[in-house]
Amino acid sequence: MFDMRASRLVSILLLLQSRERMTAHDLAAHLGVSERTVYRDVEALSAAGVPIYGEAGREGGYRLVDGYRTRLTGLTTAEAESLFLTGLPSVATDLGLGRAAAEARLKLTAALPAGLSERAVRWQDRFHLDALGWYQEADPIPHLMAVAAAVWRQHRVRLRYLRWERPHEVTRTVDPHGLVLKGGQWYLVARRADAFRVYRVSRILDLRLLDEGFDRGASFDLAAYWRAHLDAFDARRHGGHAVLRLSPTAMEQLPYLAEPAVVHAAHASARAEPDGWIRVTIPVESEGQAVRDILPLGPDAEVLSPATLRARVADAVTAMARHYASHRKH
Template sequence: MRATRLVSLLLLLQSRNRMTAQELADALEVSVRTVYRDVESLGAAGVPVYGEPGHDGGYRLLDGYRTRLTGLTADEAEALFLTGLPTAAAQLGLAAETATAQLKLMAALPAQLRERAGRVADRFHLDLPPWYLGTEPIPHLAPIAAATWEQRSVRIRYERWAEPNEITRTVEPHGLVLKAGNWYLVARGEERFRTYRISRVLDVDVLPQRFERAEGFDLASHWESYLEHFDRRRHRGTAVLRLSAQGLERLTQLLEPAVAAARKTTAGPDAVGWTEVEIPVESVEAAVPELLKLGADVEVLAPAELRAAVVRTLRAMSRTYGL
């Protein structure tokens, strides 16, 4: 365990140039005191690691020092090919580069690892877009990705749902997210972060000025927080439903996970096996078509506005079918 940690510490310093004891402790999930001991052990073993005092100080390796402890294990070689995203690479304009990089990596692997990695590539394929939905046109993805990588501001013309529908903003792209086959840009503008669906970008100009990334910004953490806040903002009300046993089972299959997971059972099954539950809803207009997916296995008890909307829809359907 300690040997693995020492190797990880060494590779962190090699890849990030300089890190403080606290940064190393956070990355390795140990105490700062443990980092001090591990650095002393590396020095005693002949690794040229030294500390720089001061606010901008930290630990670093002697310039030019490289470890040879970078060989891949069998599991690492397999996992590396599981992370391949050919569709995303093609959308970013990197399909040829990705294919070449994979060939170079395969050629560099020992024969045994090369066979195992190739076997994973033959047996697993990641297809990101959801069923029955085509891939959105994203002509502006490549320049936005380039600006994100080079830390250059962009001026985008963007189509949104709110009024005014078309806006123009100058933003600092901090990251790209691929979610359910759709690309999103996380960018800072006017001292706050916003998320833009790249398929709705109508035009983009990459500006010459560079920007400094927000200190401590972590894309994965920001996105997770964004999704949590998005669901809270979107689900502005609740609905009380009465569900048959089959309806209760199908609720998790037909409705979105955020709704299904948040449902609260308010009463046990009644004499005929129906259960009363409470779920969050976005709006009456959005809830009606979702609840109709459950057919006759659901009865809306509250709010009255939602129940009335379901009744109006059912009456209109009856007229359409001449019932």
């Protein structure tokens, strides 16, 4: 218990050193504790002689007296090792920071005590992080650095963008709020006409940085927005459901042949039938896509509903059988 509190007190000091001021609410959210716990910790720091001050009011919060720096900078073994797993070299290179990141790692390694330095480098030598998915090649992203510069400087941009809908090529003026790397692909989260939209950076045909700045807003949370965007995307994409009968073999193979949302839904809705097969309800994006997803299960899957999907799968199987029967005759 004492170790946990000591670690929390150090965390409060480091947070206040890195920011001008923080409210008790902000500190509690960062530390995963209650605001009452933060109040007690701040009192303990103040009693120990740390010049920490609380200011009331809308713009208030806790802050350290100007110029105060803690000497509690030592790293534990686990912390030193984890530092070499916190970044992706390929990501730094994409953003034009590859050399800077490499030099920073060298400086960090040189600053660590010998024992920690050796252990940290050992982690770097034994673990490699690759953000790109299997069987994928990275798309060309010639405008990524320009997008990153606009995000960092909070400058409005005008971009020419290639989208799936018609008209395919459009021009948009947007306020770039953040960049996200997902499955090896970069995405720009930007505000346009008071609504946020997501643009795949590799589909930006041209980009011009404008002189106009924009107010990013202190309340915008990139990670929270992205989570909500993914949830909404899945809800829109999975617009329907299908009822299937699956053999025990199909249930075992499902995690290797279907996406996680389908696997979770299948297991959550599974009902055993008298013949040993399992009846499940799964989300489907479209009937065309559902046919392509169900066919790899072969004879271990049967579509019960909707009737239109059952007919399309039957037609696909019949066509395949006809091709093979024709080949046998020749």
